[in-house]
Amino acid sequence: MYQYDEIDQRIVDERVAQFRDQTRRFLAGKLQEDEFRALRLRNGLYIQRHAPMLRIAIPYGILSSRQLRKLASIARTYDRGYGHFSTRQNLQLNWPRLEDVPEILAELATVQMHAIQTSGNCVRNITTDHFAGVAPDEIVDSLVWSEILRQWSTFHPEFTYLPRKFKIAISGSPADRAATGVHDIGLMALRNDAGEIGFRVLVGGGLGRTPIVGHVIREFLPWRHLLTYIEAILRVYNRYGRRDNLQKARIKILVKERGPEAFRDEVDAEWAHLENGPATLTEQEVARVAERFTRPPYETLSDEPVQIKGTGPGFGAWLKRNVHPHRVPGYAAVTLSLKKTGVPPGDLTDAQMDAVADLADRYSFGELRVTHEQNLVLADVRQRDLHEFWIEAKGVGLATPNVGLLTNIIACPGGDFCSLANARSIPIAEAIQRRFDDLDYVFDIGELDLNISGCMNACGHHHVGHIGILGVDKNGEEWYQVEIGGSQTRVPGAPAALGRVIGPSFSAEEVPAAIERLIEVYLERRDSDAERFIDVVHRIGVAPFKERVYGNPGERRQNRDRQLAAA
Amino acid sequence: MATLVKDDRIAIDSWQLLEGGAARWLTVGEDGLVADFAAEADLIAPLALLKVRGEELLGRAGRTGVLLEPNDDPAAIAEILDQLSLVAVRFPKFGDGRGYSTARLLRERYGYEGELRAVGDVLRDQLLFMKRSGFDSFSLRDDQDPGEAIAAFGEFSEEYQASNTQPQPLFRRRYSHAARVG
Numbered sequence: 001m002y003q004y005d006e007i008d009q010r011i012v013d014e015r016v017a018q019f020r021d022q023t024r025r026f027l028a029g030k031l032q033e034d035e036f037r038a039l040r041l042r043n044g045l046y047i048q049r050h051a052p053m054l055r056i057a058i059p060y061g062i063l064s065s066r067q068l069r070k071l072a073s074i075a076r077t078y079d080r081g082y083g084h085f086s087t088r089q090n091l092q093l094n095w096p097r098l099e100d101v102p103e104i105l106a107e108l109a110t111v112q113m114h115a116i117q118t119s120g121n122c123v124r125n126i127t128t129d130h131f132a133g134v135a136p137d138e139i140v141d142s143l144v145w146s147e148i149l150r151q152w153s154t155f156h157p158e159f160t161y162l163p164r165k166f167k168i169a170i171s172g173s174p175a176d177r178a179a180t181g182v183h184d185i186g187l188m189a190l191r192n193d194a195g196e197i198g199f200r201v202l203v204g205g206g207l208g209r210t211p212i213v214g215h216v217i218r219e220f221l222p223w224r225h226l227l228t229y230i231e232a233i234l235r236v237y238n239r240y241g242r243r244d245n246l247q248k249a250r251i252k253i254l255v256k257e258r259g260p261e262a263f264r265d266e267v268d269a270e271w272a273h274l275e276n277g278p279a280t281l282t283e284q285e286v287a288r289v290a291e292r293f294t295r296p297p298y299e300t301l302s303d304e305p306v307q308i309k310g311t312g313p314g315f316g317a318w319l320k321r322n323v324h325p326h327r328v329p330g331y332a333a334v335t336l337s338l339k340k341t342g343v344p345p346g347d348l349t350d351a352q353m354d355a356v357a358d359l360a361d362r363y364s365f366g367e368l369r370v371t372h373e374q375n376l377v378l379a380d381v382r383q384r385d386l387h388e389f390w391i392e393a394k395g396v397g398l399a400t401p402n403v404g405l406l407t408n409i410i411a412c413p414g415g416d417f418c419s420l421a422n423a424r425s426i427p428i429a430e431a432i433q434r435r436f437d438d439l440d441y442v443f444d445i446g447e448l449d450l451n452i453s454g455c456m457n458a459c460g461h462h463h464v465g466h467i468g469i470l471g472v473d474k475n476g477e478e479w480y481q482v483e484i485g486g487s488q489t490r491v492p493g494a495p496a497a498l499g500r501v502i503g504p505s506f507s508a509e510e511v512p513a514a515i516e517r518l519i520e521v522y523l524e525r526r527d528s529d530a531e532r533f534i535d536v537v538h539r540i541g542v543a544p545f546k547e548r549v550y551g552n553p554g555e556r557r558q559n560r561d562r563q564l565a566a567a
Numbered sequence: 568m569a570t571l572v573k574d575d576r577i578a579i580d581s582w583q584l585l586e587g588g589a590a591r592w593l594t595v596g597e598d599g600l601v602a603d604f605a606a607e608a609d610l611i612a613p614l615a616l617l618k619v620r621g622e623e624l625l626g627r628a629g630r631t632g633v634l635l636e637p638n639d640d641p642a643a644i645a646e647i648l649d650q651l652s653l654v655a656v657r658f659p660k661f662g663d664g665r666g667y668s669t670a671r672l673l674r675e676r677y678g679y680e681g682e683l684r685a686v687g688d689v690l691r692d693q694l695l696f697m698k699r700s701g702f703d704s705f706s707l708r709d710d711q712d713p714g715e716a717i718a719a720f721g722e723f724s725e726e727y728q729a730s731n732t733q734p735q736p737l738f739r740r741r742y743s744h745a746a747r748v749g
Binding site: 005007010011014015017018022025030031039046121151152154155156157158159160161162164236238241243273277278279281282284285288433 | 590626639662663664665667669671676691692693695698699700712715722723724725726727728729730734735736737738739741742
């Protein structure tokens with residue numbers, strides 16, 4: 001991972017001192033509530049339903065074991081012994097005291113961590129592929145580019161009070177595992193015909209109230225121009241993005257209102273002045289950042305089939321779902337699932353954090369990654385160690401073999417914690433996991449992304465779930481709208497797709513049965529095991545699903561009779 | 568009266584904003600004339616006023632400045648910048664960050680070297696960003712403690728980006744630094 005130099009460290013230390021002073025002035029009544037709000041949000045501090053919530057930055061999802069142990073210690077000392085990994089690869093603490101936050105930040109700074117720009121109307125944590133650096137299909141190591149963007153975006157003086165938050169995602173490989181299509185700016189690395197590295201630039205994608213897939217405004221941006229071109233985009237947005245209506249302030253609305261072509265022309269006109277300016281990247285800088293990343297000292301091994309025979313039940317399933325290819329022979333990347341039934345998706349206790357840090361030290365060069373699906377990845381495990389690793393992971397409850405399957409639910413904290421939520425997310429996730437507790441059945445259903453958000457803000461990415469569930473408020477009661485057909489795209493060339501609502505919403509109790517009916521239609525209509533739920537939705541459309549879920553009372557009775565007869 | 572901070576110090580303000588917006592100075596009075604400008608005073612005029620009575624304003628003995636609103640395009644004054652002694656940019660609310668872009672454009676694109684002043688909801692915790700974007704004078708909101716405000720300029724000793732205070736981004740300076748040390 002990236003190692004701070006003296007200047008990186010000094011900037012983070014100075015940030016701690018600055019926030020300590022801001023907190024002191026607020027508590028002394030020298031800072032008004034709304035003024036402090038803007039300042040604390042830029043340090044990830046919310047005032048939530050029960051207590052403050054602190055969102056700690058995990059830049060592009062990379063953590064060392066030392067950092068994870070520090071997070072465990074902070075969760076133990078200042079919180080209630082657990083943390084929540086979010087869909088933006090960050091960690092959220094739900095119960096810190098406002099007065100303690102400067103001290104927490106000081107502790108984080110001792111391990112090169114911070115909470116800078118994890119909220120507020122500024123450039124947020126850069127997110128990327130959780131297999132960056134180890135994926136066999138990658139064109140560039142996006143970690144290096146993510147760190148370059150992190151430094152550029154940190155306290156950018158011009159872009160710290162944007163109309164709204166701003167999220168940048170970058171993918172180093174054509175299989176877009178970073179969901180670049182649903183970010184304010186999405187960057188996809190590619191090579192041109194001459195073999196030079198550059199980026200395809202998408203703008204104006206996003207979820208939330210107005211879900212839109214981003215528009216390509218530049219097919220190939222040579223890497224040197226990455227920062228100047230992004231500055232041009234942000235300047236156009238900062239000057240002309242809407243500030244009159246919070247719901248219309250994201251860049252996607254500006255792009256939509258102007259039209260993507262007109263927006264691109266404005267960016268190009270701005271860029272004409274910035275191109276080749278001081279922010280133009282140099283080979284020297286890219287090399288410097290790359291060299292500050294520690295690289296695992298891989299052994300020379302060869303790929304060998306992993307023995308499943310005689311390993312006991314479950315190992316084969318885990319290998320199939322949770323183990324991923326690696327570009328170095330003899331190694332594999334492994335997902336630790338944070339989606340065990342009964343545990344809120346993305347939650348990890350302090351003891352588990354310590355256990356994962358130990359696993360990372362012993363099996364994966366002391367590093368790990370947080371995925372936007374709220375799981376953890378140990379990216380550099382020797383294939384020959386997989387069985388032993390699995391036994392240990394199982395021992396701490398992190399070996400549920402459900403990556404990519406229905407029960408690997410993405411969910412925001414929802415109404416149990418978040419003051420923005422209309423409805424709870426976690427109990428819905430749990431009810432669905434309980435309904436689908438037969439692992440063989442879940443395996444048979446195959447690849448399926450099920451995402452839950454507790455409100456329009458879509459932190460649970462429900463629009464891009466193959467099945468998406470959105471909590472809505474109806475006269476003070478919690479209801480749930482179901483969408484199908486969304487996709488965040490992990491297949492080269494396929495754009496992100498947004499789901500379509502199937503009909504009237506359901507009460508919490510009705511949701512699991514509705515999901516089950518959707519699955520029944522899929523299983524009946526798929527042409528083979530290879531045809532996924534999402535493929536069937538795209539092939540036959542929403543109507544057959546809708547009919548089954550809502551149907552008419554007569555049909556519903558017949559269905560039930562048929563099921564009873566079959567049982 | 569608002570405290571003025573200029574070049575990181577508390578300063579005496581010689582400037583007077585032409586109050587009442589452009590309309591007041593463009594409306595014909597009962598005598599059939601528009602109001603006169605004080606000949607000797609240093610006056611800040613809203614852009615709309617400068618557009619109409621610019622020649623008259625700039626022809627006085629006193630100095631002339633302009634006030635830009637967040638949605639005013641600095642390109643509009645690019646041609647007359649060398650005749651202006653002050654450009655003020657208004658922040659209607661501290662969270663409205665358009666003025667930062669206005670400042671950078673004035674400094675970097677239009678080459679303005681005179682006094683660039685932040686006015687309006689100008690608070691201590693945004694001063695450093697303002698300075699880095701190109702402001703060198705700050706008309707603090709009335710309730711701001713000037714002493715604490717000045718401390719804001721020293722909160723960070725380095726910055727990653729190219730800015731008005733550091734024309735080269737850190738990554739271009741890191742090598743010269745390393746070269747000196749090495």
